[in-house]
Amino acid sequence: MAKRGKKFVEASKLIEPMKAYGLKEAIELAKKTSTVNFDASVEVAFRLGIDTRKNDQQIRGAVVLPNGTGKTQRVLVFAKGEKLKEAEAAGADYAGDSEYITKIQQGWFDFDVIVATPDMMGEVGKIGRVLGPKGLMPNPKTGTVTFDVTKAVEEIKAGKVEYRADKAGIIHAPIGKVSFDVAKLEENFTTVFETVQKAKPASAKGTYMKSVNVTTTMGPAVKVDPSSVDVK
Numbered sequence: 001m002a003k004r005g006k007k008f009v010e011a012s013k014l015i016e017p018m019k020a021y022g023l024k025e026a027i028e029l030a031k032k033t034s035t036v037n038f039d040a041s042v043e044v045a046f047r048l049g050i051d052t053r054k055n056d057q058q059i060r061g062a063v064v065l066p067n068g069t070g071k072t073q074r075v076l077v078f079a080k081g082e083k084l085k086e087a088e089a090a091g092a093d094y095a096g097d098s099e100y101i102t103k104i105q106q107g108w109f110d111f112d113v114i115v116a117t118p119d120m121m122g123e124v125g126k127i128g129r130v131l132g133p134k135g136l137m138p139n140p141k142t143g144t145v146t147f148d149v150t151k152a153v154e155e156i157k158a159g160k161v162e163y164r165a166d167k168a169g170i171i172h173a174p175i176g177k178v179s180f181d182v183a184k185l186e187e188n189f190t191t192v193f194e195t196v197q198k199a200k201p202a203s204a205k206g207t208y209m210k211s212v213n214v215t216t217t218m219g220p221a222v223k224v225d226p227s228s229v230d231v232k
Contacts, residue, residue, distance in 0.1 A: 007035040012220040020225035027185045029222045030214045031178050039070070040178045040217035044189055044224075046196055047211040048169040050204050057201045059165040062142040063173075066191055067184040068159030070177035075156050076100060078116040078124055078138075083149050087115070090153035101127055109134070115144045115152045135162075163196065171196060178216055189214065193229050 004012075011033035021029065027042075034040045050057040077087035077095040087095040094100060094111060097120060104127050114131070116124050116138040124131075124138060131137040138144040142162045146152050163173045175188040193212070200208050213221040 005035070008218070008220060011035050015220055015222055020223045022228035023186055023189060023224055023230075024182060024228075026214050026222045026224045027182050027189065030216050030219065031182070031185075033222070034178045034216040034219045036216075036218050038217075040219065041070070041174050042176050042178060042180070042185055042214060042216050043172055043174050044192055045213045045215065045221070046171045046209060048165060048171065048196075048204075049207045049210050050165060050169045050201060052165055052167055052169055054203065056203050059171065059196070059199045059201070060139070060141050060163070061195065061199060062144075062160055062162045063192055063195045064155050065159040065161060065175065065188045067176060067180065067188050069161060069174050070180060071174075073112040073156050073160075074110065075153050076111040076114050077149060077153065078114065078120040079149060080117070080120065083117050083147065087149045087153060090150040091157050092149075092153050097123065104130060109136075113144065113156050114138050115146070115149060115156070117147050117149065118145055121145060161192075163192070175214075190229055190231065193226075194231050197231065 014033055015029060030042060048059070050059065052058050074093045077092040078097055078100065079087055079095060080097055084095050101123055114136055121138070128137055140146070143152055143155065161173055163171050165171050173192050175192060176185050197209070209226050212224040212226055214224055215221040
């Protein structure tokens with residue numbers, strides 16, 4: 001087990017290990033126990049009662065955070081013709097077709113998200129083995145394979161985040177930065193919470209949300225009481 005630093009140990013003392021906090025208090029504690037000297041990211045982690053070996057219990061999607069993530073995403077769009085102009089007008093950082101396929105094959109990765117029109121997926125598939133392990137492969141479930149390039153780019157720039165349950169049924173999603181005020185983090189958290197809650201598979205049995213935690217980059221986790229979240 002990795003040895004924890006002195007700052008982490010001291011910060012952890014402010015958190016009661018077995019206690020599930022109300023949302024506002026949990027976020028306040030997460031901000032207070034951030035141990036790094038930069039504007040750390042704040043993240044929510046859900047441990048879900050699902051079996052991801054079953055196709056109908058694989059949860060994946062995307063959601064636009066009302067207050068953004070605090071990070072500007074660099075967007076690469078694979079498209080042709082008028083859709084290229086549309087991508088550039090929407091604010092895409094890069095837009096093109098085969099030339100970017102070649103650049104990526106040569107090791108270029110100066111972007112965070114890829115959007116592709118459906119007619120480009122045959123070409124993009126050629127670099128699937130490179131993009132897949134990095135989580136960069138466009139997917140219709142996350143809205144990144146679409147002819148509505150303008151909407152896709154604008155949503156990503158506005159703070160759209162992707163989420164996906166791993167093999168253990170855990171979802172991690174960013175909800176902002178430590179510099180965000182508590183109300184904005186609460187609103188972002190609630191948006192993700194509601195989205196994950198609505199994604200519950202009909203075939204999932206037993207307790208769906210087994211645990212919910214908020215944490216900061218390299219900071220201790222703070223357990224959240226799901227019943228304290230004001231969902232609509």
